Amino acid sequence: MATGELPETHRALVQRVYAQPLQVETLPTPQPTPGSAVVKVLVANVIGYMKNIYNGARKYSYPTPLVAGTSAIGRVAAVGEDAVSLKPGQLVFFDCTIRGRDDPGAIILSGIADGSSEPSRKLMRDAWRDSTYAEYARAPLENCFPLNEALLCGSPSDGVGLGYDIARISYIAALLVPYGGLRDIRVEPGETVIVAPATGGFGGAAVLVALAMGARVIAMGRNTDVLAKLAGLSSTRVKTVKITGNQEEEVAALQRFGGPADAYFDISPREAQGATYFKSAILSLRHAGRVSYMGGFLEDVPIPLRLLMRKDIKLHGKWMYSPDDVRSLVKMVEIGLLDLSESRGLVTVMGEFPLERWEEAFDMAAKNAAVGQIALIRP
Ligand SMILES: NC(=O)c1ccc[n+]([C@@H]2O[C@H](COP(=O)([O-])OP(=O)(O)OC[C@H]3O[C@@H](n4cnc5c(N)ncnc54)[C@H](OP(=O)(O)O)[C@@H]3O)[C@@H](O)[C@H]2O)c1
Incomplete structure (x- = not known):
């Protein structure tokens, strides 16, 4: 296992009982296992209807207790021993769409939905129950898509980078x-x-x-x-x-x-x-x-x-997208074909909220669900 510095504990937004309020708790920091990486979460997306997922109104099915969350941008903090490419420190998009390795038809959405089959429910219940509204999240290696930080965040004055901040990049999820x-x-x-x-x-x-x-x-x-x-x-x-x-x-x-x-x-x-x-x-x-x-x-x-x-x-x-779609879209963003720049005026970061202010984040996302508007949890 290759680790950066993983603290013993971290803070996470937990739902103990289905449809009951979330609460910030201190938990043991997730550890990398074969086939996984631990990601330090920088920003995690908030979907417009997140409030109605966690208050039970949408009747999404997922096991509790769980750490809430969905797709996120983070840095690899530690990797399992079978990781051959991902390295601690690397900027990645964590894709919430997790598939069974021995049954790609078993699909869950990290933090919010356990799919509609017994295999997918097992996948969430037994392996990938905890998501990204936390300082650290364990993720399947194949769900950590490397981002070219030089291209995305480098200074445009150098003639290479697009000058995006991390929050802006999170629009990839939408x-x-x-x-x-x-x-x-x-x-x-x-x-x-x-x-x-x-x-x-x-x-x-x-x-x-x-x-x-x-x-x-x-x-x-x-x-x-x-x-x-x-x-x-x-x-x-x-x-x-x-x-x-x-x-x-x-x-x-x-x-x-x-x-x-x-x-x-x-x-x-x-x-x-x-x-x-x-x-x-x-x-x-x-x-x-x-x-x-x-x-x-x-x-x-x-x-x-x-x-x-x-x-x-x-x-x-179509439910969600394939891993190949993620790689393809990331390239479109990295070369500016999908322009997320402030000057283009399409992507607006409406607010970034710490874990404790999750209700404000959910309200902000619900009220600002139009094109390009993003609300984020920044743990
Ligand atoms: N297949 C997948 O993988 C996948 C993934 C994510 C989401 N989804 C689905 O996508 C849906 C939309 O998500 P969203 O975040 O885009 O929702 P949203 O931001 O709330 O947008 C809903 C849109 O529907 C319009 N609308 C609502 N009621 C309408 C009506 N009676 N007649 C015509 N238009 C109406 C709204 O128009 P106004 O502005 O006029 O109100 C708005 O444009 C979700 O509910 C979810 O089920 C599917």
Whole structure:
């Protein structure tokens, strides 16, 4: 085992009983084991609906007690003896999507969801229960993605670095979700992708990612202020369509931009169950168009099956993204293709909170869930 200096104890945000308030506790510092690294957490993401995960409102399934958290940026503090590349001190993105090594279909989200199968529940319960709202977190080696610190944080005046601070880099976690779906349906440069709804956290991120992939975007949403902000990203490559609740109107509006779209990326929240835009977007696809469904509807939705059959439409579900997607997106950020800079004005760090102020962090994330806005826990 290669260790830096690991203290005997560390502070962590713990939930002892499901849906009960979190509390900061002093715990033994996690130790590296074969196949794992211990990461010193610098900043950990807060999702817009984190509060409703931990108060039980979303009914996410996970074991307790656990250390709360999700994806994070950190430095490797110690590695298991089988690590051949990761070194103490290295800056890494810790990806919350953990897979069973002997069953990649067993997937959990660190700190928040134990998946929907007995193997995935076992994976979280027995091995990866504790997450990143802590000074240190143990992570599978394969979930620690090295970041090129010179490129990301180096000074632009040297002609090499992008000059990002660590907090800004954490937006990778939001970008990855839509990248998983958009890459899964093989969005190509020059294609037109409908994103709906585009005005929320992951929907806005989808617009940025689709643009970086070379696509043109038709952003659908109810909030005209946010739609105007998205339209400001590119006068030629972002078009907007208001979700009105009238399917005929929405389909007509979607078709104003030079014919049927190539693909539709859906990131609906559960609250949008029954909304019209889902079908409007499918009806607006070309022959052999593709749909990436990453949304969170709890109930089944009507799908125009006859049209799917006649038009060879492909409907793909996607939960999160692959390790290869992470490596690919990190490169896009490192070379500035996905521009997170302050001057671009898209990514705004709304607040960074110590563990004790977790409730403020959750509230800040909930109130500021639009494109590019991030709230963080800084343990
Ligand atoms: N598949 C995956 O791997 C994955 C990963 C992460 C999240 N998700 C899913 O993604 C969903 C969205 O997450 P988020 O963080 O982007 O949520 P969010 O920031 O709360 O955004 C929700 C969006 O939905 C819109 N909306 C809400 N109710 C609507 C309605 N009745 N009709 C039309 N639009 C409506 C909101 O528009 P307004 O601005 O008009 O309110 C907003 O644009 C989550 O609920 C989760 O289920 C999936």
